[in-house]
Amino acid sequence: MSLLELEGVEAVYGTTQALFGVDLALGEGEVLALMGRNGMGKSTTVKVICRLLPQSAGLVRFDGRLLAGMPAHRVARLGVGLVPEGRRCFANLTVRENLIAAARPGDWTLARVHDLFPRLAERAGQRAALLSGGEQQMLAIGRALMTNPKLLILDEATEGLAPILRQAIWDVIARIKRETGLSILVIDKSLRELSQVADKAVILERGRSVWSGAFSDLDAGVAGQYLGV
Amino acid sequence: MRERHINAILLGGLLATALAAWGLDQPFTITLATKVAILALAGVGLNITLGLGGMISLGHAAFFGIGGYAMGILASHAQNYTPLMEAPLLIEGTNSMPVIWLVAIAASALAALVIGALSLRTTGAYFIMVTLAFGQMLYYFAISWPAYGGEDGLSIYVRNGFPGLNTLDPIQFFGLCFVLLCLVLLFVARLGRAPFGLALTAARQVPARVEAVGLSPYRLQLVAFVLSGAITGLAGALFADLNRFVSPAMFSWQTSGEIMVFVILGGVARLCGPVAGAALFILLEHWLGALSEFWHIYLGALLLIVVLFARGGLIGQIAGREAAHD
Structure with missing residues (x-):
């Protein structure tokens, strides 16, 4: 049975329809890449899943x-952990406060998050607003993990980061997959990095899911047609 | 100077003032220090709502008045030897402070639950107006309640008792109020550092982000509002005991405004901001009041200066921005 299923999902912003029928299924322990060009409905799909x-x-x-x-908030309590686009940490709380404000009982503790991101332990007393972009991204992932989710959603987690930081984030995602078996829905444009972690992929085109399957089946033709690469 | 040092100096100064006045046989000064402790307690209550939660309540006099009337009603029945309710549900009055405090806390918390549940469905100016409206409703209710003095209020002839203490002795009553203030400050300090307080601070900044991590901003704010109301209610009961008098003025919007002035003068979201604010307010009232009956004009000017040029209040000016999540 799938952990997350979307069937024919549609959504509107005011009078503008953004999703016209999105289908996807994500099983336990799987990593699904939600792909598509800009404005195709990826972040909107995440907002619908999180009931935002x-x-x-x-x-x-x-x-x-x-x-x-x-x-x-009830969806999040069911076990949906979101790392939103643009990080969006609680700017005026410290790193440690950001982590414990959202904490819920489970395997993910402050010590375990610090083990995953030693940088956050070093910066524990610093306000989130004063962190670098990469550190804020680590904090956003750590904060989502502290809610002990069953599903982790990463919306453009590496966007705007320096290459070395991007790779560090991808390494962490791979480690989370390898060590915890957490289900992950990841939105990103980097096919090469996604191929290291993703089991499945769904491609959105103008608010519709137009392709889905194993990530290994995503060939150059499909990528060229829908992703422009 | 770090904020915790300023807090220690403030509380130590208040205690030292009362003790020095006791040594110099100046009971009026002890009463002033007691008034500062009680009004600071009311401000500490409001500061949970205003400072931690970012909710501008102009109706906290409702809880202050409920606490006051809880004391007044229970004590008046005790002094007149008449039950509050007749048999079979017999409820007697009491002049025991601990019982009165519990009733004041419970009644004001319940009122805060009802008022908060309704008013927190609004935000901004509407929230201010709804809380103000509830306060004024209770004010007019108290005026039109002849059984408990109506517009004239209710006098209590003897201060209520606390086991092992002579509460009529000003220094002992001050000690009681001061200990309560310190206990509540300790509780609020821990609350602010606890996940609840941090989430409340985060909800003040960006409610949607708090929801995304599984916390309901509405529930957080409602719990904060209830805690805030309960503390302000306790302060109301003590204030009524200090004056041995309760009146509808305790419910008035001016009282709500004054409690807010303590918080703003001392520093919003600063733990001991209301202590500094209440102390300054009482000092100004005492000194400037002796010079001119229009002393509120000077207070207004000071408030303007603080709001325009010193937004962290007195404590913020000395401690800087280090501690508050503003």
């Missing part, structure tokens, strides 16, 4: 429960 935007049609099921009508 209500779907106007279709079904979203997580861990066997339909999410329609549920407030966003």
Whole structure:
């Protein structure tokens, strides 16, 4: 049974429809890459999953429960951990405070997050607003892990980072997959890095899922047609 | 200077003032210090809502008044030897401070739950107006409640008792109020550092981000509002005991404004901001009040200066921006 399922999901911003039918399924322990060019509905799909935007049609099921009508904080409590686009840490809290404010009981503790990101331990007393972009990204991932999720959603987690930091983030994602078996939904444009961690892929085109399958089946023709690479 | 040193100096100064006045046989000064401790307690309550939660409540006089009337009603029935409710549900009055405090805390917390549950569905100016409206509703209710003095208020002839203490002795009553203030400050300091306080601070900044990590901003704010109301209610009960008098003025919007002035003068979100603010307010009231009956004009000017040029309040000016999550 899939941990996360979307069937024919549609969503609108005011009077503008953004999603026209998104389908995807993500099993436990799998890593799914949600791909597509800019403006195709990837982040909107994440917002619908997290109930930050209500779907106007279709079904979203997580861990066997339909999410329609549920407030966003309850979805997160069911086990959906979001690393939002643009990091969005609590700017005026310190690193340590950011982590413990969101903490829920489980395997992920402050010590384990510090083990994953030693830099966060070094910067524990520093305000999040004063961190570098890479450190803020580590904090955003650490904060999501501290909620002890069943599903980790990474929305453009490496965007805007220096190459060395991007690789560090990809290494961490690979380590989380290898060591924890956490289900991960990742949005990114880097095919090469995604190929290191992703088991499956779904491609969105103008708000619709137009291709899905094993990541290894994603050939140059599909990538060229839908991703422009 | 670090904020914790300033806090220690403030609390130590308040205690030293009362002790020195006791040594010099100046009971009026002890009463002033007691008033500072009690009003600071009310400000500490509001500071949870305003400082940690970022909710501008103009209705905290409602809780201050409920605490005051809880004391007034229970004590008046005790002094008149009449039950509050007749049999079969017999409820007697009492002049025991601990019982009165518990009733004041419970009643004001319950009122805060109801007022908060409704008013927190709004934000900004609407939240201010809804809390103000609740305060004024209770004010007019108290005015039109002849059983407990109506507009004239209610006098209590003897201060309520606390086991092992002579509460009529000003220094002993001050000690009681000071210990309560310190205990509440300790509680609020721990609250601010606990995950709840941190999440509340985060919810003040960006509610949507807090939701995304599984916390309900509404619930966080409601719990904070209830805690805040309960502390302000306790302060109201002590204030009524200090004056041995309760009146509808405790519910008035001017009282809400004054509690907010303590917090702003001392420093919003600063642990001992309300202590500094209440002390300054009482000093100004005492000194400037002796010079001119229009002393509020000078207070208004000072408030303007603080809001325009010293936004961290007195404590913020000395400690800088290090501690507050502002």
